[in-house]
Structure formats: structure tokens, C-alpha cells
Amino acid sequence: MIKLSSITAHILDIWHRRNSRSYIAHLRSLGIRIGDGCIFRDPLTTRIDVSRPALVSIGSNVDMNTYFQILTHDWASFVFRNKYHDFVNSSGRVEIGSNIYIGTNVIVLRGVTIGDNCVIGAGSVVTHDIPANSVAVGAPCRVVCSLDEYYQKRKVKGLQEAVEHVKAFQKNFGRDPLPHELYEEFIYFVDASNVEEYERQGVPVRSQLSIAYGDWLSTHKAKFSSYDDFIQYVNQKMNETAES
Structure with missing residues (x-):
């Protein structure tokens, strides 16, 4: 099989990101689970880690604003490899529930679950689980009040x-x-x-x-x-x- 050139791959990536619906369809085709009623406000600025699609799940009615990222792994082994001449794997699930609003410039790191009915404030770096019915913000992201409050x-x-x-x-x-x-x-x-x-x-x-x-x-x-x-x-x- 002939490998696509980097230019062709880039053009295809832009095509998949032309709108929220096409981007969601593309992510689903890769094996990422995404429920109904979800929207990516700007797919061109969104980065979903597709290297491990089985590790990503997004519920229904999730509104994801600009510059949103989900990372299911890191590359610390770059340093381990050079210093210790060893390689250590690093990955984790990201599970996002339903009825969630995610503000602009939010990063969700590996091993994180966000429960249903949450608001994640702009600029947050989500490093730990966020319980359902919460409003959370910050870097690292932390719960500041309940959704009811x-x-x-x-x-x-x-x-x-x-x-x-x-x-x-x-x-x-x-x-x-x-x-x-x-x-x-x-x-x-x-x-x-x-x-x-x-x-x-x-x-x-x-x-x-x-x-x-x-x-x-x-x-x-x-x-x-x-x-x-x-x-x-x-x-x-x-x-x-x-x-x-």
C-alpha cells in the first residue's frame, strides 16, 4: 500500500475538520466513541489524540470550544530513552460524560474522567477526575462549586x-x-x-x-x-x- 504524502494527509485532515459534523464522523470512523448532540466549535483548532482511539469516549450533548485538546499519552520516554537507554509506555483513558460545556483552551490529560453535567472553565488543564454536577477551572483544574450553586x-x-x-x-x-x-x-x-x-x-x-x-x-x-x-x-x- 502506498503511503500518503504528508501534503495529501494534511489536506485530508483539513477536509475532515471542515465542520463539526464531518470531524465527529471522522473521529467515529477511527473508533472513538462520541454520543449524539456533540459539537466542536472550531475543529481546526481541536486536537484529539487519535493514536489510541479505544481510550477516548465522549458522551452526548458535549459542547467543546476552541483550542480543545485530549491527550491519551505523553512522550516522557524520549528523555528516558536518551538517559537510561530504556523505553517505558505511558497512556490512559479519557472519559467525558454527557451534558458538558468545555470552555476555550482546555486540555484534558490521560487518565481523566469528567462526570455528567459539568462546566469546565476556559484555560483549564484537567489532570484529575472531575465529579458529576461540578463547575471546575484552573491549571490544574479543580472543582470550585457545584452545578446547582x-x-x-x-x-x-x-x-x-x-x-x-x-x-x-x-x-x-x-x-x-x-x-x-x-x-x-x-x-x-x-x-x-x-x-x-x-x-x-x-x-x-x-x-x-x-x-x-x-x-x-x-x-x-x-x-x-x-x-x-x-x-x-x-x-x-x-x-x-x-x-x-
Whole structure:
């Protein structure tokens, strides 16, 4: 069998990485287990160690951001070979559970398991197991709180951040953002009572909520009755800040 040239292999590698779907199909063809609903945000910057495909498994609904790496082995034997004239193998499984968000520039090293329902913060180097339902960050990566604690914290801070976003938008562009430009902050003025109206305006409620759409509509009650009420609240907060 004629070995592919390095140029041909490089072109094929880029082709496999043209989008998340094709990259996942390629990894599966090599024997790596990947569940449904997974996404690589930028396959061209992703590095999955395919030298030992049997050692890599990724569950379902895992969102992997840019510059993500999984390493199932190292090459310390390069040093052992030269100093001790010996060779020592080095490898380990990497198991990533389901319903996980992995931030940008994360490296997962050999011998690591990440449980279900986790958030791994940007820039983390995961050297040890991360238990399910955890938020973890750092180099080395460590658990900083439970997923439940982080969820409640984000619920408190979310409105403040929404106000800051609108204020920055107004300052930079000299106008209010349109409803569809608030592709996360719509939660403060959209619920079952008006969702059809805002979806017609291009607010991405369904795409953002995905499989949670139905349950969210049945339980969510927006803090403000409309987009206009929300913008009025933002402007009121701006006036209060200016007067203080």
C-alpha cells in the first residue's frame, strides 16, 4: 500500500475538520466513541489524540470550544530513552460524560474522567477526575462549586449583566439593540404570553433553548412584560447611576 504524502494527509485532515459534523464522523470512523448532540466549535483548532482511539469516549450533548485538546499519552520516554537507554509506555483513558460545556483552551490529560453535567472553565488543564454536577477551572483544574450553586449564582447576576450589555450597546452604536440582537437577554421579556410575537421578529428562542424549549415555556415567567419595559428598566438604571 502506498503511503500518503504528508501534503495529501494534511489536506485530508483539513477536509475532515471542515465542520463539526464531518470531524465527529471522522473521529467515529477511527473508533472513538462520541454520543449524539456533540459539537466542536472550531475543529481546526481541536486536537484529539487519535493514536489510541479505544481510550477516548465522549458522551452526548458535549459542547467543546476552541483550542480543545485530549491527550491519551505523553512522550516522557524520549528523555528516558536518551538517559537510561530504556523505553517505558505511558497512556490512559479519557472519559467525558454527557451534558458538558468545555470552555476555550482546555486540555484534558490521560487518565481523566469528567462526570455528567459539568462546566469546565476556559484555560483549564484537567489532570484529575472531575465529579458529576461540578463547575471546575484552573491549571490544574479543580472543582470550585457545584452545578446547582453556579446555576443559582448565574440567576442572580444575569440581569445585572444584561443591563450592562444594553448600556454598552447604546454607548457603542448610539441606539437601543433590537429584540433579535438580544439573543440571550430575551429571557427577561419573553415568555409563553408573547413568544410567538418575538419569534416572528427573529428572536432565537427555540434555537437557544433547544430541547428545553417546551419545559421552559411552561415554567418561565419574564420579569418584564415586553421589550420596551425591559429597555425602560435599563434606562432607569442608567439614570440612577448618573445621579449617584
